[in-house]
Amino acid sequence: MLNSLKMRGFLSRTPAGCMCLAAAVLALSAIAGDLPPAQTVSPDYRIGPGDSLHVYVFENEELSVTVPVRPDGKISTPLVEDMVAVGKTPSQLARDIEIALGKYVKSPKVNVAVLVALSVYSQVKVIGQVKEPQALPYHEGMTVLEALLSVKGLGPFAAGNRAHIARMVNGKEQKIRVKLDSLVNNGDLTQNLPLLPGDVLVVPETRF
Numbered sequence: 001m002l003n004s005l006k007m008r009g010f011l012s013r014t015p016a017g018c019m020c021l022a023a024a025v026l027a028l029s030a031i032a033g034d035l036p037p038a039q040t041v042s043p044d045y046r047i048g049p050g051d052s053l054h055v056y057v058f059e060n061e062e063l064s065v066t067v068p069v070r071p072d073g074k075i076s077t078p079l080v081e082d083m084v085a086v087g088k089t090p091s092q093l094a095r096d097i098e099i100a101l102g103k104y105v106k107s108p109k110v111n112v113a114v115l116v117a118l119s120v121y122s123q124v125k126v127i128g129q130v131k132e133p134q135a136l137p138y139h140e141g142m143t144v145l146e147a148l149l150s151v152k153g154l155g156p157f158a159a160g161n162r163a164h165i166a167r168m169v170n171g172k173e174q175k176i177r178v179k180l181d182s183l184v185n186n187g188d189l190t191q192n193l194p195l196l197p198g199d200v201l202v203v204p205e206t207r208f
């Protein structure tokens with residue numbers, strides 16, 4: 001593991017605002033071969049069962065570990081057992097771990113990085129009137145059109161212009177309208193909305 005002197009040396013050479021502490025720690029660790037590079041996930045990514053996380057406690061390397069998210073949605077780290085991780089963003093989980101560690105460590109600073117995103121929260125689901133409804137692996141930059149092409153397009157009874165994206169934001173579901181007919185048939189690229197992990201693209205049936 002990297003010691004605090006090496007980390008301080010790296011940070012002292014890093015321009016202010018160029019790289020946050022957490023990113024610097026992970027970059028150095030990856031270079032040193034201590035852990036695989038973190039997967040690119042959005043800040044709103046919700047942790048789920050099957051994910052692999054790296055929990056880094058600044059200046060307390062003995063408390064820093066790589067752990068899986070168990071089927072019960074919890075993780076265990078030194079001094080913090082059975083911490084609920086599922087449904088939280090990495091930053092939310094980091095703050096919760098800081099609170100728990102505060103009983104043992106003075107002013108702990110914690111970073112949580114997603115090393116492997118395998119849970120349903122790292123998927124985009126396309127359901128309803130499409131030719132092959134399915135869950136698709138999410139990747140950075142994924143769009144509505146890409147997801148639609150992956151499920152072989154709209155079905156014969158699809159009401160494409162009444163489609164919507166169901167997205168969870170702060171525990172509440174948001175419905176984002178998207179006109180798929182306009183996108184596919186008229187080339188209206190304003191409807192080619194970006195997708196986030198956990199999104200569900202819902203294509204309803206035509207009303208007869």
